[in-house]
Amino acid sequence: MSFTQRILLGMLVGVVTGLLLNSFASDFLPIQTLLVDGLFYVVGTIFVSLLQLMVVPLVLVSLVCGVTALGDPRALGRVGGKTVGLYLFTTAIAIMLALTVATLLSPGEGFVLNEQDISYEASVPPSLSQVLINIVPQNPVRAMVEGQMLQIIVFALLFGFSISLVGERGKHVINFFTDLNEVIMQMIFLIIKLAPIGVFALLARTFATEGLSLIRPLAGYFIAAVLGLALQLFVTYTVLLKAAGLSPTRFLLQMRAPMSFAFSTSSSSATIPVTLNTLETRLGVQNSVAAFTVPLGATINMDGTAIMQGVATVFIANVYGIELHFVDYLTVILTATLASIGTAAVPSAGLIMLAMVLGQVGLPVEGIALIIGIDRLLDMLRTAVNVAGDGAVTCVVAQSEGALDREIFMDPKGVLDPAERRASPHERE
DSSP: OOHHHHHHHHHHHHHHHHHHHHHHSTTOHHHIIIIIIIIIHHHHHHHHHHHHHHHHHHHHHHHHHHHHHHOOHHHHHHHHHHHHHHHHHHHHHHHHHHHHHHHHHOTTTTOOOOGGGOOOOOOOOOOHHHHHHHHSOSOHHHHHHHTOHHHHHHHHHHHHHHHHHHGGGHHHHHHHHHHHHHHHHHHHHHHHTTHHHHHHHHHHHHHHHHOSGGGGGGHHHHHHHHHHHHHIIIIIHHHHHHHTTOOHHHHHHHTHHHHHHHHHHOOTTTTHHHHHHHHHHTSOBOHHHHHHHHHHHHHHOOHHHHHHHHHHHHHHHHHTTOOOOHHHHHHHHHHHHHHHHHTTTSTTHHHHHHHHHHHHTTOOGGGHHHHGGGHHHHHHHHHHHHHHHHHHHHHHHHHHTTOBOHHHHTOTTOOOOTTTTTSOGGGOO
């Protein structure tokens, strides 16, 4: 079996195992203690920790290598402008799709509201000035310890530029980071080999704990959100890739691994090592582009989260019987798009963004409590869409910069082994 087939099998077996345990052994304490909260929890947590272990060194080293490879600061400026612009554009499209789908399906109409059971205290979002200040690290070591991606990106950019400006002496540092990047990629490959087991444990525990019974009371909301995510994945990204002259089918086939990881872990950041490796080895994107676009996308690109916010806004408005007007919809689009960057580095950013959106259109923030129950399942789906969006924008930007190898992009035998990723497609088995 291929690597991707093993991951998909692990996902399938994990979901089925979890649902069976939820249906037939949810009250059997030994199984819940030893298996669900014991073995599955330990294996899944260790696997995610191993992925997160690689995020900071990979982003730092890979971005430094990418900046030094570009050489010209103007080239990085072009890449950065295109990347941020496309991320904001796809997020705006996502929220518009969500509002359209939710308006047509009208989730929440007829929902029986028991206001005594509703309580939610929203976190205070950071101010714009604080967001801008927090982008620049006061201490790069602390930024790495805390996993502050935007701060790490800024430091890596400055460091990479400085290496390029030093000239001859900087070549020794470039060689060190290039060799270090190879070592890190080899470590990632070793961790990726454990993926089928880790994916199985994560999904088995999630579905054993959550089950599908939570979906029934909120079926309309769930269906609208899933439909919005599907449209973003199969329509928006398809049009974007087609416009760049790339095959959407080949892209989706090659992105199966990172999307599976994202679905299992519900974390775009934890999936960065897999996303970067896949874009370089399976889709032919040069490291000089992918090293910048992927960490930035995992931090600020939240298409799936924007869809959740649009559907949730209409759902909560219907539940409370509050009518939204055209101006309100425009406000939702603008607020959600800008908030995707403004709350990027904040824990539970999706819920903070939703609280901001609801506040802007005069809806009760307490309504968020209605959807928290099934948010875990939707979070898995929207994270997969977020990662697909990072990959699509990366491929489009790379294609526009001449930094995409179309032969690798169209090769069905792309590999995840970093030792083989520079071999020509005809040399791979």
